[in-house]
Amino acid sequence: MSRGAPTPAGLRTTGLRVAVVALTAAVGTALASCGLQPAASYVPKADPGSIEHIEGLPDDAAITVTAKNFTEQLVLGKIAVIALTAAGFHVTDMTNVPGSQAVRQLMLDGKADMTFEYTGTAWLTYLGHKEGIPDPEKQFEAVRDADAANGLTWLPPAPMNNTYALAVRAGAVDELGGITKLSQLKDLPVSQRTFCVESEFNSRPDGFRPMLEKYGLKLGSSGKDGVPTRNVKILDTGTVYTATADGTCNFGEVFTTDGRITSLNLQVLADDKGFFPAYNGAPVVNTATLDEYPGIKDVFSGLTPKLTNDVMRSLNRKVDVDGEDPGDVAFDWMVSEGFVTAP
Template sequence: MAPTTRPTPSPDPRPGRGRRRTARLGLAGAVASASLLALTGCGLQPATAFVPAVAPGSIEPIEGLPDDASLTVTAKNFTEQLVLGKIAVLAAQAAGFEVTDLTNVPGSVAVRQLMLDGDADMTYEYTGTAWLTYLGEAAGIPDQQEQYEAVRDADVANGLTWLEPAPLNNTYAMAVRSEAVPELGDVATLSDIAALPVDQRTFCVEAEFNSRADGFAPMLERYGLELGDADGVPTGNVSILDTGTVYEATDRGTCNFGEVFTTDGRIDSLDLTVLEDDQGFFPAYNAAPVLSTAVLDEYPDLADVFDRISPELTDEELRQLNLSVDVEGREPADVAFDWMVEKGFVTRP
């Protein structure tokens, strides 16, 4: 994406910024200490505030940046967020900031509160999460650009600025084991399921997805199928499984179609094929850099730093990065660092 030109701000006369930073450091220490005890959302790897040292690449120190310029980066405590958070930490360091690493915070609401209170300056957030959870809207918007614009515009009043979103859209999907695709008539979209014989319309889903107002039954209805109907999807065709077991069950052939998240590394490690949501049922959950508007006004060149990175963050890229952590057991910081070097954003010192 082309860099966005913003005027250089005058020196910040706002009172209390120093006091806010002092208070922030105390809170940051407390949260970071708690985070050392937390595991990632997939339950595999603990995260710490460690990141490898970096040297500039295509991201270079911002010209005229004060020596004491600082940035606090926060992220939630599951694998993808840890990787994205470490990417942000490394990018900010390469841009010349002293970075406080507040990644691995338990829960979306806690991260949101850090941003609203000014105790964190930057995070990667999902458009659908902000729209439904933080802003309290009743339904998500499937169109990715429309969902982004709605969240961006609404959060202005909260002192938060959303930069352009990444292509990655971590939303619900249905997947099938790849070797079964030709057996099922080269199924490629959710609409194709309705053309299959009833006995081949078998599903593995989690209990939450099965009961959500925007979950399994409404999805089937959108695609012309009724849950519990003998000519649609009989209840006997549905396996309700514990969280984390759907992927393996789908791979074993327990069902033909399993509920997945589009950026989960197990999609690649188990060679599953994601079906296209061709009727646009699932809400958009694109990740985007979100910054404190006050901090972005102070350091407007930060927008260019993160706008360089976002176009490279696709579903396919995140599946591989998540796989490196969840399947291969690597540290999120090392995975983020190697990716940043591979893309040329930073270099090894």
């Protein structure tokens, strides 16, 4: 899962809007010509639970939910669709959109009303800042305040923080002196400082080299505070997880909510010096839509706090490892939490 490079906040061109519309139309036409429905349109039917019908909501109240086209976003998008349907809205499901910028433009143009977005993505990619803010609360507040001028309201974020991290296979923790946090890397012999990373992480300004420097290590050095280049393998994202699990390297780059962390029995090292930016997921709603239907806040007020890293790893794993449909995964979790009930 790649979040992309930072993009200036002013990149809101007519060309991009046309591209989004053209892409949507092309996909829709292609599917219609084949007599198929897009996979993203499937959502199990659900009745209200703790999420109740919004009092006074008009019978014709309509809302559009959008999300990006990777597993976690699909699950979060389906959660939003199910929640808002239970609240009484006629929901248009516009999840599975290719790319962060396309989703952003749909929100800015008012063609979508709600999405789950990451604080770090908005700060770095959409708003054009060069450095993220590691403190989750401060990062959220900065994004919330800045995006208000763009007609978007950020509701309180979830505990889930889908940021970068390093992980170690659980079976090697004791072999490596009981390591649990990044600051302990410098205590290991140079020969044990072996890493598997993807090419983007290896070159990002918030990536591998500056992370090592933050923790007192030098990439390319063979000294006692070094990580020789021979100790670093550049691999595809998926391969990093399996290579870390099978011992090809002691430490691998991961995303903290990836289901493979659990399925491959990896252990995330604590970022105890707060290097990595915060990427907490939060509901983002068009301000005009929220002004019209303020009850949307209540729909997510009880739901969002339940979305922890452990929960997202479990839900993502059900899709990526067990092969379940994102809509079913979202529905089953929401029923288990009592947010909705099965018809």
